[in-house]
Amino acid sequence: MLQIETEVLIIGGGVLGAVVARELSRYKVDVILVEKEADFGWGSTKTNMCIVCQGADTLEFRPEYHRSKLVWDSMPLMEPLCQELDVPFKKVGELALIRNNEELAKFQKLKSRAEKIGITGHQFIDQDTLRQMEPHVTRQATGALYDPNIAIVDPVRLTIGLVENAVQNGVKVMRETEVLRISQEANQFEVETNRGSVKCRFIVNAAGTSAEKIARLVNSDDFVLYPIRGYVGILDKNLGGLIKHEIHMRPDAPGQMNILTPSIHGNLFFGTTMQPARRGDYSTTRRIVEIGFQNVRKIVPDFSEKDIIHSFAGFLMFRNWEVGWHECVVQASRKVPRFISICIGYPGVSAAPATAREVTELLRREGLRLETNESFSPSRKAPPILNELPEEQQKELIAKDHCYGHVVCRCETVTEGEIVEAVRRGATTLDGIKFRTRAGMGRCQGGFCTPRVVKILARELGLPEEKITKKGRESRLLLHKSKELIEAQT
Amino acid sequence: MKYSDIDVAVIGSGPAGMAAAIKAKEEGAVRVLILERQEQLGGLLHQCVHNGFGLFYFGQDLTGPEYGHRFAEKVRDSGIEALLETMVTRISADRQINAMNNREGPLNLRPKSIVLAMGCRERSRGQLNVPGTRPAGVFTAGTAQRLVNVEGFVPGKRVVILGSGDIGMIMARRLTLEGAEVKAVVEILPYVGGLTRNEVQCLHDFRIPLLLEHTVTQIHGEQRVEAVTIAKVGKDKKPINGTEQVIECDTLLLSVGLIPENELSLMAGVELDPLTGGPVVDHWRETTIPGIFAGGNVVHVHDLVDNVSWEAEIAGAWAAKFAQKGRLEKERKIMLKPGRNIRYVVPQAISTQNDVTLYARVKDMEQDVQLKVGNIFMQKLRVVKPGEMLKLDLSQSQMSQLNVNTSELIVECGAPRVKPKVPY
Numbered sequence: 055m056l057q058i059e060t061e062v063l064i065i066g067g068g069v070l071g072a073v074v075a076r077e078l079s080r081y082k083v084d085v086i087l088v089e090k091e092a093d094f095g096w097g098s099t100k101t102n103m104c105i106v107c108q109g110a111d112t113l114e115f116r117p118e119y120h121r122s123k124l125v126w127d128s129m130p131l132m133e134p135l136c137q138e139l140d141v142p143f144k145k146v147g148e149l150a151l152i153r154n155n156e157e158l159a160k161f162q163k164l165k166s167r168a169e170k171i172g173i174t175g176h177q178f179i180d181q182d183t184l185r186q187m188e189p190h191v192t193r194q195a196t197g198a199l200y201d202p203n204i205a206i207v208d209p210v211r212l213t214i215g216l217v218e219n220a221v222q223n224g225v226k227v228m229r230e231t232e233v234l235r236i237s238q239e240a241n242q243f244e245v246e247t248n249r250g251s252v253k254c255r256f257i258v259n260a261a262g263t264s265a266e267k268i269a270r271l272v273n274s275d276d277f278v279l280y281p282i283r284g285y286v287g288i289l290d291k292n293l294g295g296l297i298k299h300e301i302h303m304r305p306d307a308p309g310q311m312n313i314l315t316p317s318i319h320g321n322l323f324f325g326t327t328m329q330p331a332r333r334g335d336y337s338t339t340r341r342i343v344e345i346g347f348q349n350v351r352k353i354v355p356d357f358s359e360k361d362i363i364h365s366f367a368g369f370l371m372f373r374n375w376e377v378g379w380h381e382c383v384v385q386a387s388r389k390v391p392r393f394i395s396i397c398i399g400y401p402g403v404s405a406a407p408a409t410a411r412e413v414t415e416l417l418r419r420e421g422l423r424l425e426t427n428e429s430f431s432p433s434r435k436a437p438p439i440l441n442e443l444p445e446e447q448q449k450e451l452i453a454k455d456h457c458y459g460h461v462v463c464r465c466e467t468v469t470e471g472e473i474v475e476a477v478r479r480g481a482t483t484l485d486g487i488k489f490r491t492r493a494g495m496g497r498c499q500g501g502f503c504t505p506r507v508v509k510i511l512a513r514e515l516g517l518p519e520e521k522i523t524k525k526g527r528e529s530r531l532l533l534h535k536s537k538e539l540i541e542a543q544t
Numbered sequence: 545m546k547y548s549d550i551d552v553a554v555i556g557s558g559p560a561g562m563a564a565a566i567k568a569k570e571e572g573a574v575r576v577l578i579l580e581r582q583e584q585l586g587g588l589l590h591q592c593v594h595n596g597f598g599l600f601y602f603g604q605d606l607t608g609p610e611y612g613h614r615f616a617e618k619v620r621d622s623g624i625e626a627l628l629e630t631m632v633t634r635i636s637a638d639r640q641i642n643a644m645n646n647r648e649g650p651l652n653l654r655p656k657s658i659v660l661a662m663g664c665r666e667r668s669r670g671q672l673n674v675p676g677t678r679p680a681g682v683f684t685a686g687t688a689q690r691l692v693n694v695e696g697f698v699p700g701k702r703v704v705i706l707g708s709g710d711i712g713m714i715m716a717r718r719l720t721l722e723g724a725e726v727k728a729v730v731e732i733l734p735y736v737g738g739l740t741r742n743e744v745q746c747l748h749d750f751r752i753p754l755l756l757e758h759t760v761t762q763i764h765g766e767q768r769v770e771a772v773t774i775a776k777v778g779k780d781k782k783p784i785n786g787t788e789q790v791i792e793c794d795t796l797l798l799s800v801g802l803i804p805e806n807e808l809s810l811m812a813g814v815e816l817d818p819l820t821g822g823p824v825v826d827h828w829r830e831t832t833i834p835g836i837f838a839g840g841n842v843v844h845v846h847d848l849v850d851n852v853s854w855e856a857e858i859a860g861a862w863a864a865k866f867a868q869k870g871r872l873e874k875e876r877k878i879m880l881k882p883g884r885n886i887r888y889v890v891p892q893a894i895s896t897q898n899d900v901t902l903y904a905r906v907k908d909m910e911q912d913v914q915l916k917v918g919n920i921f922m923q924k925l926r927v928v929k930p931g932e933m934l935k936l937d938l939s940q941s942q943m944s945q946l947n948v949n950t951s952e953l954i955v956e957c958g959a960p961r962v963k964p965k966v967p968y
Contacts, residue, residue, distance in 0.1 A: 288670070292810065336677060336678065337675065337677040337678075337762070337763075338676065339675045339762070340673075340675045340761060342675075343675060359673070362673060363668070363670045363671060365673060366678065441633075445650050448650050452644075452646065452649040452650075456646040456647070459644055459645050459647065459648070459649050460629060460645070461581065461631035461633070464581065464631060467631070467633055470646075497807075498665050499669065499670050500687075501665060501666050501686065501687050504683070504687055505690050505691055505694075505695050509695070519697065524679070524680035525680070527767050528767035528768055529680035529767040529768055530768065531680050531681075531699070532691065532695075532699055533699060533700045533701060533768075533795075534697065534698040534700075534701065534724075535696060535697060536692065536696040536697060536698060536722065537722070537723075538698065539701060539724055540723040543723055
């Protein structure tokens, strides 16, 4: 069992934990980031809808909310951050559809509210302009509120980029490390994990859906979080070109959301129903999938159920009526010194850059000495993606490393070289490869590449193939060798 | 350039690709090139170690690898070139092919004609929208088949199979032989999706429970599959409340349908038939783009491999002719339209130039029906099933009866004969 000491321990390797780790690496501070899953960004980050929003189209973003401020402050920071980290960022703009006068009045109110705060660029467009911009949206929409600032990112790649850059600048990271108990001594915490104990002076609790649980480990019960489960469906890339903007439609029933957006990788995502659910239960139900599909058909009536290639569930964390349902948690504990909790609830990705700055400030106030790290480098180089390179560079890359000429995932054209590189950078599981390279994310959903990726993983990690897991822990893919079961019977 | 004067390029080297290439060579194409993404010729035949291949084509009962081997030898002997471990990434309407492998890097070629023989892929869990958690242990039947027969692994010990397609039923038997327990094959329809012979030889003979009119309604387990909930379905194919039962298992296989693999066809701008999922083809298996032909499961999902090879041979032969002549002269075109209880017909267009074999599938099982093509062809059948392909041979002389103005023929399954009432 290992025993280590550090100044700051960040619990949770989602986008928020990662962005804080990277921000702290600007200073001469010992930082350890622990993540309970086998890779980074596997909680709420990966179930995000990939939108960098500013929320000027929904009532939930009240100007007095701290969360709104974090999102608005983050807006101008996101694009430069993505550039530094060499991860994709694309401005797509948002169209909030208007179907009747009631909706028009709502959006007019929202627009003037946004202008008061200083968010500009919104404009109302008529039906003809909407038709031109998005020919496939429902004819029921008589116009839309257009917000040109909305962008899309790949939240997991952003998180990986942040972690890699943080590591480059001296942060230590530990995966498959789950915090079990925290005890407080005079001037430090002793954090017990499944892999040993970590002594630290400061804790940043960025445990996402488990943030409340972690806070309770130090008897800090300043906040309550209510998990609300949301559903997201992914449509085939063949339809990717049909919609170019993020499209938002006001829901017809409470507890629903109606969002359709292109993703960075050319699929369409649709966000659907929300319902309270047991924390950590990421399962979907038949009814929810049905409602979800009905909803997306309200935006684009031509979609067929056959176009869905995948759907999944994620969590949004809500506060309570006292602080406001849609408020976030970014605060130092009132009871326990040097313990900071962050949970944006949603949209965590959009609020990440400003949250990192604020957490740094909170740590300073709690007594962390922040001395500039002169050797800090803000830029990180993403692994090459063969499919996105021009032919000349493809040739060069394949000449240098033949693995880049071997396509393993046909749907997304992912090569062996990319998979090997992902393993070198830390992927240890099938899902790790999937989120880092997109192998298995296409329309056949890993039907073709799974056995091949398992083989490459086993070879690169020096493990037998039976040890390879889907997502760590007990998720082994191949339970037995051939003839093993028969021999056991005889 | 090494590949600058290719006559016929064949994409894929399964039972369709190899048959098409051989036929093209026989019909006089000088340079025939196969592009195959795997390490060896044969496509999916390698993992189909069961028998039942070639009963009609060779008049012998062969396994998949044996069937493939016969074609592969012929490919080698007839001087057909093959680029292995080569992935075709793009085809354009002017027959430009972009491919890639780890020896030569990106490749560009422009053959005189192309045969699409990419086969098909399996529907995944995502497309089926099976609700529940996302643990390890959910595989398509074909992936499991590769794992067992090629890679040497048994994915799990207690297995439930959703869908009764042929691969699913074959894997039920295969996994039983490997010592796993197949707890049930669950089928939403009132009859199996695959061939009757597989129902008998793979399920009944091994006493594997077959639950018709049932479906999986939930997958359980955080890390690895722990159980599935199944339920009976009503006439609307929706689960009936109160009929749910939980089956403990560590693996769920999906055998819920195959989709022709046409991403490359779409890039080229080939028109697809929404009923088959494959290209719209004529009796020569030419797609809507001149010089691009298609045969086998890429056109429509066959039930027998023999038909796959035969169909691809048509494509290969005419691709060779196209390569020689630069274009094909076609006489008047007659469109075939599916009528009552017919799901689809291939080819979608015929002409009266030569004899033609039509392939069709029905929508629902029916007994004592009469198949009709317009009013020129009729055949009585005792039973028709969606899982079994109908093959109709239409001769030139039959077609000569057609009115010169006929531009469309309806292929239909006539209503079942009503039994005469017995008088008192």
